[in-house]
Amino acid sequence: MKTIEEIQAAIEAAVPGGEVTIVMNPSPAAQHSLLVGAGKAVAVAKFLRDDAELALDFCSNVTGVDWLDREIAEKVKVTKTVTKTVDGVEQQVEETVEETVKRAVPGYLECVYHLYSVAKKHGPVVIRMRTANRSDMVELPSLTPIWRGAEFQEREVFDLYGIVFTGHPDLRRILMWDEFKDHPMRKDYVLPDDFEYEPTPHDDVLKRAEAHRADVAQEGAAQ
Amino acid sequence: MAIDQELKIEMGKQGVVVTTLQELYNWGRKSSVWPMQFGLACCAIEMIATTMARYDLARFGAEVFRPSPRQADLMIISGTVTKKMAPQVVRLYNQMGEPRYVIAMGACAISGGPFKQGYNVLKGIDRYIPVDVHIPGCPPRPEALLQAFITLQNKIQAQPLTGPNRPRHLDAEAQGEFPVPVQGEHDLEPTSNPGVWTVPVVIR
Amino acid sequence: MSSWTLQQSTNEHLAGWNRPQVIKPEGDGEVLEVSMGPHHPSTHGVFRMDVKLDGEKVIGLKPVFGYLHRNHEQLGEKLSYLAIMPYTDRLDYFCSLSNNWGYAMAVEKLAGLEVPERADHLRVILAELTRFQNHASWIGFLAQEMGASGTPLMYAFREREKILDLFEELTGSRMMCNYMRFGGCRVDPTAEWLSETRKVVQGLHKFVDEFENLLTGNEILMSRTQGVGVLSHDLAVNASVSGPMARASGVNYDIRKVDHYGIYDRFNFRVPLGEHGDIYDRYMVRVLEIRESLSILEQALKSVPGGPILDPKAKSRGIRPKAGEAYGRIEAPKGELGFYLISDGAGSPYRYRIRPPSFINLTVLEDMCLGHNVADAILILGSVDIVLGEVDR
CATH class of the missing domain: 3.30.460.80 (NADH:ubiquinone oxidoreductase Nqo5 subunit)
Structure with a gap:
């Protein structure tokens, strides 16, 4: 080939x-x-x-x-004109400084x-x-x-x-139901809040379960 | 109506069979539980294996798998219930005639199992319909399904025909229809049926 | 539930697209729309077909998926590479060992691992046993859909139990074997296991003969399947149909022969091809394929070398492949099973994609069903050999 x-x-x-x-x-x-x-x-x-x-x-x-939007931190050498006092006299001096430039890379x-x-x-x-x-x-x-x-x-x-x-002949949802609004495989998709009962939570699930419990407590207090 | 067990055995030795109506009625019910032919996922294959010659579900009077919910007594939730499928499962359960029973087969039907944290997976079918027997396993072996059958049969045998614990088909006021969840924009609405399921308290 | 209404897609601008033909209803033009599934006794699980009928004749069919969409791909992005392995068992739950191999191969490509001789032999043996029991059960299910309620399926499951016993003895589980590892296999089989396997494989020949006596010349099977659900060679290729389905349409493409993966090169086996592309050819191709599988098994079992079963470089736990991507594929019993992995150097893949053979084989379901009776549509669906765990993932 x-x-x-x-x-x-x-x-x-x-x-x-x-x-x-x-x-x-x-x-x-x-x-x-x-x-x-x-x-x-x-x-x-x-x-x-x-x-x-x-x-x-x-x-x-x-x-x-x-691929999410991300920021790239790059070290760039920048030449600047700096005013410095050398031997009691003010002078314009060219100096090369290393700076960190953050550049936003749009996701796609x-x-x-x-x-x-x-x-x-x-x-x-x-x-x-x-x-x-x-x-x-x-x-x-x-x-x-x-x-x-x-x-x-x-x-x-x-x-x-x-x-x-x-140009797709029949572009419809295929795996999720038609009324569904999100695109669940995207990296920034947030799971729906059904964390009422998590007997063995850890990591993300623990955070979501705690947030859910706090929400329920707040609602109870409001009533 | 209790019956003196010793007297019954003694009379049985003499060739006189004595029983109560309740016992006879429940014996008939438990020996002809017809499951619905309804497979969801991996566990369905083990369910099929259970009906085959080696494990032979026919010994329990339950080999007649009915394709229609109207003719079935037992629903075996054999696999993962997804949020796309859950309304249909509840609807099928609603279409079954009383008395009806549910076996939640496998980890997924009980709690979502290994797929619990997926966006399209229901965290246990008991959020929407009442479950009689849970079998753990992923998938449960055919022997475990047989054990669940025996457990269900014992449960049916022990049901009194009168009083508050009588079967639902003898209770005119029992709840017949269970609300079917709606597929919303982000999730099922509601996420559980509070009449069937309340959040269990975790004790550590 | 679905808001979708049946309509034939009309795309004049897509000139040259291989689209299904449009059939106009005859007579008074009355059209019946039926939703078959997701609870239907013959849809192999929770599959749905929206069928448009003119009397008994199918004039439109749209498959509806997603009733067993268990989010394998999303869960995979949260799990470590090793923790995905048991999930692959649950894709095509008839053939867990083939799925294991496909995934292990993708990770091996990504991380650059080698597989020792002994493990390669074991993989071939287990994959071919899996193919055997999958095809045998498929034939049983096909016969059941034609109304042979039980007998062929019982025969198939009787043999399947023998193979599952071997799997259980080796891996600890009947169905969810979780046996392969990156760069090898998990447990070393004993000599007794190998001799037991040889014995079982010898007995399987008799079973295939018995099965063929029962079915191959059967009048009902022939009249129900010959000329039904024809798929042409060109459409099969264009629609990415793979596996026995494609080979029944005469597409000479077997990944075991094309990619030379594993040690399939060393064995003598033929690739059966169909001529007509109908259901009968699909049946025949599978029968011949299991005979070839038995021949591969006998050759592989003759000389299982000693040695390690795991690449000494390999590290199952906490494997972190360097950034990059890999696509690995095998010839699973249902077709081309591929795994596409993108690594960003972390402990879990950035993207984990499964290329499910039976999902893509369903692309041509409408083309095959059009013009046939609705009872034949069920047979045609059965002939695709779908497992919903894999179709919806």
């Missing part, structure tokens, strides 16, 4: 402006992946499926991943596809797409028209992560 760099080059030749970048995987598994821009993702997927050499006709696994939702080839019996080729943020711009193109096997899995990702797949 082609290496990940060759696949990237092949995609870029076939789909100009495909915005394909390689995401390295440092673990011993070494399953590197291709980050595909949402704009041309359907065309890229179609190329991967129909290309005679790659022939990735089997979309095995579709997954959502939630990610959708990962594991592709195999039944015809050529090779794989996996991993492609991933990222949304712009986690709140209002969570749309990604659906790849169900290319691989029918993604139909239910994309619905599941929509249900549990809230990624909206544009």
Whole structure:
């Protein structure tokens, strides 16, 4: 099978402006992946499926991943002009100081596809797409028209992560009931308050059980 | 109505069978408990194994699994009850005719078991419907289910036909319908039926 | 409960999409909508199908999932790597040992662990025994759905109990074995266990012959299953159908042969393929597969090497793989079972995803059922071989 760099080059030749970048995987598994821009993702997927050499006709696994907003603390060397008194005379001196700069990295939702080839019996080729943020711009193109096997899995990702797949033929909740409002697999999802009876609580459960008991006591006092 | 046990045995030796109506009635009831054919999760496989030749549930008069709740006496909650499934379980229980019994089979049916902290898992079916026998285990072995059957049979045998503890089908004022929880925006509403379940007090 | 109304999805803009065909009702055009399940005696648990009927004919079918959604993936993100292992038992509760292997393989890929010879042999033996009892029970359930109330299922469960006794002796539990560890297995079997297994495997040949005598040429089985629920080769591939389902449609894809995982390379076995893609082919593929399983078992049991059963580098408790990700997959009895793990260097995975074979195989349920009678829809659902613990997770 082609290496990940060759696949990237092949995609870029076939789909100009495909915005394909390689995401390295440092673990011993070494399953590197291709980050595909949402704009041309359907065309890229179609190329991967129909290309005679790659022939990735089997979309095995579709997954959502939630990456939270985070802050990166970086040490940056900054050159500043400082006024200093040297030998009794005020002078403008250039000085290099190391400062810690906090940079907010916006979170995003990610959708990962594991592709195999039944015809050529090779794989996996991993492609991933990222949304712009986690709140209002969570749309990604659906790849169900290319691989029918993604139909239910994309619905599941929509249900549990809230990624909206544009062009999906039947995008409804699949595992939770229709009236449900949350996306429970997101990292900031809070469990509903049913911690009335926890005989052996620990860690998070202990905190929630105590909070529940405090709530009940407060309500009792109010009445 | 109590009966002199020694006299009864003595008469039995002479070929005279003496019994009370209550005993006869309950003997008939306990020997033909028809469970509902209703599997939820892993425990259902052990339930099927119990009905097969090796463990042979038929010895207890309970091999007739009825697909319809209207024909069943016993509901075996064999597995995890999820919040999506809980309204249906309560509805099925409501459709069963009295007298009806419930066996909560396995850790999940009792308390949510290993999946207790999941967002879609009900923390025990006894929050919505009354449970007669609990069997621990994950999953309980077929022998444990048989033990639960024997426990239930003993319970039925001991039920008086009159008085406050009489079976519900002989009590005109007994509660027939149990409220079905509604699937809300975040959770089931309400999260438990206070008429059936109150928060147990943990004593350490 | 559901606010969803039955409607065929119409997406003209999705040209070329492999969508189910649209059937218009005949005659007076009266359509009956039936919700089968979640409590239905033949839906293999708490599965629901919203069926649109024109008389007896199915003209629309939507599966509804989630009635056994037990949040495996969310719980997995809170648990340590080792603590997930017993949860994998409860995915496809017929085949706990296959699930163990799939998960162990994903972690081994993530952490770069090796599996010793003896453990590899044990894994093959246990996985094939699991495949045997799964397929045998499946055939029993299929016959039950055709109205053979009990007999084939009783035969299957009689043999299943023999295999479960072996599992129990080795692992301590009948169904929830929790046996594999990262880089090996948990308990070393005794020589008595191995010879007992050999004896059981020898006896299983007779059972398969008996089972086939009972069923394979059976008039009712043939007329109920031949030409029913046909799945084409191309749709099977495009819809990611895997396992015996895909092979019955002629897709020559067996992960044991493709990925060369474990030590399957060393054994001589064939991959049975179907030609028509109907229920009968699915039945036949499974019967032939259990015969191949028996042949693998005999070869593996002939020479179980000595030595350790756990990689000395491996550390089960408190394993913290370096940041990265891995996708490991095996040929489970129901199809391709995959585990996708993302580690951020902590003691529990950042993302723990299960690729459930029977859930994805259900994608084509509507395509297979359209145009058939509603009684056949039940058979077709049965032929997919679903276990709800895995479908909904």
